[in-house]
Amino acid sequence: MSIARATVEDLFAQYHPNGSTEIADVGRAREFVATAEDPWSRHTLLHLTGSAIIVHPPTRRVLLRWHPRQGSWMQIGGHGDPGETDPVTVALREGKEETGLSDLVPWPDANVVQVVIVPVPANAVEPAHEHVDVRFVLATAEPDAATPESPDAPLRWLGAAEAREATHEENVREMLMRVERLLAVPG
Template sequence: MTRLAASAPDPWSRGLLPLHFTASALVVHPPTGRVLLRWHARQERWLQVGGHGDPGERDPLAIALREAAEETGLADLTPWPDAALRHAVICDVRASATESAHQHADLRFILATQEPNAVKPENDLSPLRWLTVDEALTLAGANNLSRTLDRVKALLR
């Protein structure tokens, strides 16, 4: 990831690079200790929210906040317990009808909401679920999301 950031003219560009940056977030409701997962049809699994930077975007936290708001309908998202980067991981992405297989250098944050009932999926193919961290860990299985969830669990204690 360090080499990508230092050498690529636009490390966020999804069209030019087989490995490019994305930003994501695990949304939490601290009073209940629940986390929000989104069904990702392309990956066929429950994951955190997030995605690609729009042209010209470079701030990973701003990208994670924008993507999370778009995908959850939550208007009150804030970094929690602070704005620190919580996990960086390279993820394999399957080929689709429009893109070849590639990798995401995903920068992950934790965002909190105080209005969990305001959640609204962006479309019918991307349902959202509030879960306890242990329920989310069961769904994540061996996926690298489990490490992000472990970090959230420690912060919620």
């Protein structure tokens, strides 16, 4: 078994999905990872991605990024680069690239917070496809250092409830509710 499969399979084995939709998504994801030649390959219509909600725990704020392709405020994240096999590593790299925050760390730990299969619309270079998005929470101590990677992908710091209202994606709203519960736990 490859390192990529062991890492993701281990994460899925330790993760307990919440609700019927996520149970179905995790079941489909487990089957996909067990049978795919390369579960990270962007050349298949279903592939793994890693993403995260970035938080600033002292102020209980979350950082959202505008995703032009999805037309919504969402978490940071994306595809693994060649050789990357750990979704939290992907989320950390994408977080740094998309926000300029160099101090990101998994928070309160590196456990998976949500797994969701997300439809992605076609664009000029890719057909419509799906992501098995493995989601985490990352924290920064320097929220004012956040800088968007491009003018068409602005960033916004919001309270978790305000962030839920800002997004059009139901699965992101669910993720934000989970993050809000984590932020409410006394440190």
